[in-house]
C-alpha cells in the first residue's frame with residue numbers, strides 16, 4: 001500500500017458560509033493529487049449549495065389545500081435542513097476507482113448523496129449499494145475495485161490521502177488514517193465511524209431488514225457503533241417501510257443514551273427513538289424496589305404463563321340463561337349456547353380485549369337466530385341494537401369483564417388464592433410467597449410498582465391488547481435484561497427485526513443471561529444470526545490485559561478483545577493510605593485533565609457524593625452522571641457511579657476502590673463483572689486508586 005501523504009500545513013481561520021469561522025488547514029497545493037481532490041470537494045460543496053437553493057425555491061403554497069401546504073412546508077424545511085453543509089467535516093471521506101472491466105467509474109463516498117445538475121453523482125451516500133465495495137473490497141475479492149483511497153480530514157479540509165491498489169494486491173490492514181481515527185483522544189459524545197467501518201462490522205451494518213442479528217463482543221469492539229450504523233443503513237435502504245413502522249434504539253440508562261444520542265443525527269437520521277427499558281415499558285413510575293428473590297422471580301419467563309392464566313381466568317362461565325326483551329316478546333338464550341360462543345372466542349387466539357369486544361355481537365347473533373326462527377327477519381341494524389342493549393351488555397360484562405394491566409397484576413400480587421390458581425404447577429408455594437405483597441395496597445391505583453413489575457404489566461398489557469410492532473429495534477447491553485424484559489422488547493419487533501448487542505461477560509444484573517440462545521428465545525428470535533466481534537477499538541493493550549485477569553473467574557470461556565490500538569496505553573495502580581485516598585484521586589484527575597480528552601472518575605455508587613465534594617473543594621470542575629443525569633459535551637471531567645458506567649467511554653479513567661465497586665454487588669461474580677465493565681472504559685489511560693486490597697484476580 002502507498003504510505004499516506006500527510007502534507008504539512010499552516011493553520012488559518014476560515015469563515016464558512018454556513019457556520020462560524022473554523023480554523024482550517026490550507027490545502028496543500030504542492031501535492032497535485034490532494035489539490036485535485038480538494039477541488040472536487042469544492043465542486044461538491046457548490047453542488048450541495050445548488051441543491052439547497054433549489055429546495056429553498058420550492059413553494060409549499062402550490063399545494064391543493066392548507067393541510068397539504070402545511071405538510072409540504074414541513075417536508076421542504078426538513079429537506080433544506082438536510083442539505084446544509086457542515087463546515088466541520090468534508091462531504092466525502094473516501095473514493096473507489098473501478099477497473100476497466102467494471103466501467104472505470106470513480107465514486108467519492110460520503111455521509112450523504114450529492115448530485116450535479118445533470119443528476120450524476122458527485123458524492124455517493126455511504127449506505128448506497130455501490131458504496132459497499134469501499135468497505136469490503138479486498139485483493140481476494142476486489143469487487144471490481146482497482147483503487148481505494150481514504151482521506152485524512154481536518155476541520156472541513158482534506159489533509160492527507162492513502163491509496164490501496166487492489167489490482168496489484170497493494171493493501172494493508174494497518175491503515176494510518178484508520179489508526180489516527182482510532183487513536184484520537186475522546187471528548188464529548190460518541191461520534192459516527194462511517195469513514196472507517198471495518199469489513200466484519202460492515203457485514204452486520206448491511207444485513208437485510210428481515211434478518212435478526214445478535215452480536216457478542218468484548219468491550220470496545222464497536223457493538224454500539226455497529227448497531228447505530230445498522231439503524232442508519234436500514235432507514236436509507238428501506239425508507240418507506242421504516243418511516244411508517246419506526247426504528248427504536250434501547251440502551252441501559254439515560255447517561256448512555258445521551259452519550260450515543262448524536263450519532264444518528266450526525267448521519268442525517270433524526271427519526272429514531274431512543275429509550276431505556278424502563279422508559280419503554282411505560283406503565284407508570286418505578287416507586288419501590290423488590291427483594292433480590294422477588295426481582296429474580298418476577299423476571300422469570302414462567303411469569304408469562306402465570307399472567308396468561310390470570311388474564312384468561314377472568315372469563316367466566318355462562319351458567320344462566322340470557323333474556324332479552326324486544327317489543328312485547330322476550331327472547332331467551334340458554335347459558336350453554338352462550339358458552340359455546342365464549343369457548344369459540346377463547347379458542348380463536350385473539351387478544352382478551354379484542355375477543356371481549358366481539359362477545360356482544362356474538363350473543364346478539366344468538367338472539368337473532370331465535371327471532372329468525374320465529375319467522376321475522378329484522379336485519380343487521382337490529383342485531384347491532386341488540387348487541388348494544390342493556391341486558392346483553394350487562395350479561396357480556398359479567399361474563400367477560402374489562403381488564404387493565406394494573407388490575408391483573410394487582411389481583412395476582414394481593415390475592416393468595418388468585419395467585420395459587422394461576423401459578424399452580426408453575427411456581428412452588430415458597431415462590432408464590434416470595435411474589436405476594438406482605439401488606440397489599442388497598443387499590444391498584446395505590447400500588448407501588450417495581451422495575452420488574454413494569455415488565456409484568458407490559459406482558460399483561462399485551463395479553464389484553466396486541467402491542468404494536470416497530471420495523472426494527474436495536475437492543476444494546478441485551479445481556480442485562482430479564483427474560484420478561486426481553487419478551488417485552490421482542491414483542492415490539494414482532495413483525496420487524498432486531499439487532500441485539502451485548503457481552504455475556506458484562507452481565508451485571510441478577511437475571512443477566514449466560515446464553516445468547518436462551519436470550520434470543522425470550523426475544524422470540526430463535527432464528528437469528530450470531531456474530532462475534534473480537535477486535536477492540538477502545539481499550540489499549542496494557543489496560544485490557546489488566547481487566548482481562550478477571551475473565552476466568554466470572555466469564556470462563558470468553559476472551560478479551562484483541563486490541564487494535566497502536567498505543568499500549570498507560571496503567572497506574574496506586575495503593576494509598578485511607579486518609580490519602582481523596583487527595584490521590586484529585587491528583588490523578590488533575591493530571592488526566594491537564595491533557596486533551598474526557599476524564600471519567602468511576603467510583604462505587606456510595607462514594608459519589610463524597611467524591612464530588614472532594615473534587616469541588618479542590619476546585620476541579622466536574623459533572624455527575626448519576627442516573628437521570630446526562631452526559632455534557634462541555635464538561636471534561638465526569639463523576640460516574642460504577643452502576644452507570646456501562647457503554648460509556650472516556651479518554652482517561654480514574655477508578656476508585658475496585659474492591660468496594662465489586663463488593664456493592666449481591667454476589668462475587670456480578671461484582672467482578674461490574675469491575676470488568678468499569679476497567680474497560682478507558683481509551684488512553686487508566687489510573688486505579690485504592691486503599692483496600694484489590695479483588696483477588698486483579699491482585700495476582
Ligand SMILES: Nc1ncnc2c1ncn2[C@@H]1O[C@H](COP(=O)(O)OP(=O)(O)OP(=O)(O)O)[C@@H](O)[C@H]1O
Nearest residue numbers: 193196197198219220221222223224225537538647
Ligand atoms: N471501525 C471503527 N473505526 C473507528 N472507531 C471505531 C470503529 N469501531 C469502533 N470504534 C470506536 O471504538 C469505541 C468503542 O465502540 P463501542 O462503544 O461501539 O464498543 P462496544 O462494543 O459497544 O463497547 P462496550 O461493550 O464496552 O459498550 C468507540 O469510540 C467507537 O467509535
